[in-house]
Amino acid sequence: xxxxILRRLVQLVPVFFGATFLIFAMVFALPGDPIRALAGERGxxxxxxxEALQEEYNLNDPLLVQYGKYVGGLAQGDFGxxxxxxxxxxxxxQRVPVTARxxxxxxxxxxxxxIAAGILAGIRQRGFFDSLVLASTLTVISIPxxxxxxxxxxxxxxxxxxxxxxxxxxxWISYILPGLVLGSVSLAYVARLTRSALVDNLGADYVRxxxxxxxKRPRVVGVHAMRNSLIPVVTYLGIDLGALLGGAIVTxxxxxxxxxxxxxxxxxxxxxxxxxVGLTTFIILVYMFMTLLVDILYAVLDPRIRYD
Amino acid sequence: MTELTQAExxxxxxxxxxxxxxxxxxxxSDAWRQLRRRPLFWICxxxxxxxxxxAAFPSLIASGDPQLGDQRNNLQGPSREHWFGTDLLGRDQWxxxxxxxxxxxxxxxxxxxxxxVIALTFGSLxxxxxxxxxxxxxxxxxxxxxxxxxxxxxVLLQVFERRNIWTVSLVLVVFGWPTMxxxxxxxxISVRGADYIDAARALGASDRRIITRHILPNALTPLIVYMAxxxxxxxxxxxxxxxxxxxxxxxxxxxxxxxxxxxxxxQTHAYLLxxxxxxxxxAVFSFILxxxxxxxxxxxxxx
Numbered sequence: 288x289x290x291x292i293l294r295r296l297v298q299l300v301p302v303f304f305g306a307t308f309l310i311f312a313m314v315f316a317l318p319g320d321p322i323r324a325l326a327g328e329r330g331x332x333x334x335x336x337x338e339a340l341q342e343e344y345n346l347n348d349p350l351l352v353q354y355g356k357y358v359g360g361l362a363q364g365d366f367g368x369x370x371x372x373x374x375x376x377x378x379x380x381q382r383v384p385v386t387a388r389x390x391x392x393x394x395x396x397x398x399x400x401x402i403a404a405g406i407l408a409g410i411r412q413r414g415f416f417d418s419l420v421l422a423s424t425l426t427v428i429s430i431p432x433x434x435x436x437x438x439x440x441x442x443x444x445x446x447x448x449x450x451x452x453x454x455x456x457x458x459w460i461s462y463i464l465p466g467l468v469l470g471s472v473s474l475a476y477v478a479r480l481t482r483s484a485l486v487d488n489l490g491a492d493y494v495r496x497x498x499x500x501x502x503k504r505p506r507v508v509g510v511h512a513m514r515n516s517l518i519p520v521v522t523y524l525g526i527d528l529g530a531l532l533g534g535a536i537v538t539x540x541x542x543x544x545x546x547x548x549x550x551x552x553x554x555x556x557x558x559x560x561x562x563x564v565g566l567t568t569f570i571i572l573v574y575m576f577m578t579l580l581v582d583i584l585y586a587v588l589d590p591r592i593r594y595d
Numbered sequence: 596m597t598e599l600t601q602a603e604x605x606x607x608x609x610x611x612x613x614x615x616x617x618x619x620x621x622x623x624s625d626a627w628r629q630l631r632r633r634p635l636f637w638i639c640x641x642x643x644x645x646x647x648x649x650a651a652f653p654s655l656i657a658s659g660d661p662q663l664g665d666q667r668n669n670l671q672g673p674s675r676e677h678w679f680g681t682d683l684l685g686r687d688q689w690x691x692x693x694x695x696x697x698x699x700x701x702x703x704x705x706x707x708x709x710x711x712v713i714a715l716t717f718g719s720l721x722x723x724x725x726x727x728x729x730x731x732x733x734x735x736x737x738x739x740x741x742x743x744x745x746x747x748x749x750v751l752l753q754v755f756e757r758r759n760i761w762t763v764s765l766v767l768v769v770f771g772w773p774t775m776x777x778x779x780x781x782x783x784i785s786v787r788g789a790d791y792i793d794a795a796r797a798l799g800a801s802d803r804r805i806i807t808r809h810i811l812p813n814a815l816t817p818l819i820v821y822m823a824x825x826x827x828x829x830x831x832x833x834x835x836x837x838x839x840x841x842x843x844x845x846x847x848x849x850x851x852x853x854x855x856x857x858x859x860x861x862q863t864h865a866y867l868l869x870x871x872x873x874x875x876x877x878a879v880f881s882f883i884l885x886x887x888x889x890x891x892x893x894x895x896x897x898x
Binding site: 433438556558 | 734735737738739741742743745746747749750751753754827831834835838839840841854855857858861862865868869872875876877879880883884887
């Protein structure tokens, strides 16, 4: 088991450096003059200011050296500073709670509704509820998330007035609508995954054995079949949580929520390279950590996975 | 060398080689027979056909000019003359939506084809040779996979001065190929050790021939299923990128632009949002459902 985790970790190292370097290179290629962004129109004209800033932000070094210096800082927990002198780690500290709350709400919806719908559809294959779940999940998957967000705003926010339309001023209740929208697509996938896994397992020999030895249906489905059916669902949920914690650019934009996704987007639009790189590095780290966790969890849950 | 060519040419009329052909053909015709009976399949095909017509010859379906508006008739709700109403500049929304199909279909087509070509090439190399080749290709794919599509798309599109169908497609290919590659790779690995591959090698077939003639046909079915689904997902992704403001720009006519235009007016003029939104969702729906139906038809376990 220890070797398995170690091997996974070693595999992640090149992925981490590759992905952060890619972002670094892309941001480096962004058009626009960083000095102008740093010092303003007037400051950019003074050669002394220009030089000092170029020195401070390593803008004179070649790309690889800049990246090397950045990774060096990263090793000491330094995500860099934005062009107005604000630490990126400070932005992360401020934005993560908002994103985490949104992710938690979305995740709860996925688990509760997704798995329940999947079970109800799976226990009676080709029944009415099964067709309903298949059709409605496909519909949800097909509607682009910003259209879904707008529709939710119109219906629940404006017409019915149940939830706040945008912003996070009203506490937890403001997260419900965006959370539902953000989680909707994954919810649909969770429902479909649960359903197909349950259908597969209900046809398995061990389920027939359990039924044959006289166990009640709820026990057969709930304990015997579900334990195996949840393995792929848990895997999916884990990776999805990693993606959710990385911030949701579109949902945050539609509902005007100041999370990580919004911060990255602002950074790109304002051409603040260091902010974009810092935040993206953080997001990649979170995502990779969750992937690793899922791999380990998978090996624990499913003894058929070999560790070597 | 002559012996090898002989052996190869002999293997074609060979009954054992034929056998495999029959199995292949019967799976396809079985699948076709099953698909033909399903009304949903024909609904998907009809919608996709109409979308392609709209993309190729938009004026056949909507005769007006998508850029020309009548200011006195702006923000009119749906009516007999304007099925989808008119926008802020008095342009007919139906005409604009029909003309917008071209961008979505073109991008969907370009991205799906290019990603599939990359996936087939490198996926078969990685799966067939394994070892170092596999390690390098798989790690490169992992790197691109670790970057979220929307996030990476925003940064990469910001680099391009010009945003058009080509740059948006390029970005979507760049972040879309790793999933397809994994699909092809695992399909190749699953048949790599099969006896008939050993037989082909024993008969002297080259690696190239083994991969293209004996291994890749096995990867093709899952790939085609996934391509149909990807086509739908890409149409949605283009709209999302355009909506955030890093995709296509005006005066281009695209579904993403039409919908994001409605943003400030959804409270008073909801039709500006939901009518183009419904068309966009219907397009995505058709492609994804087609993929699902194909998978059901080609998966023998379902029968």
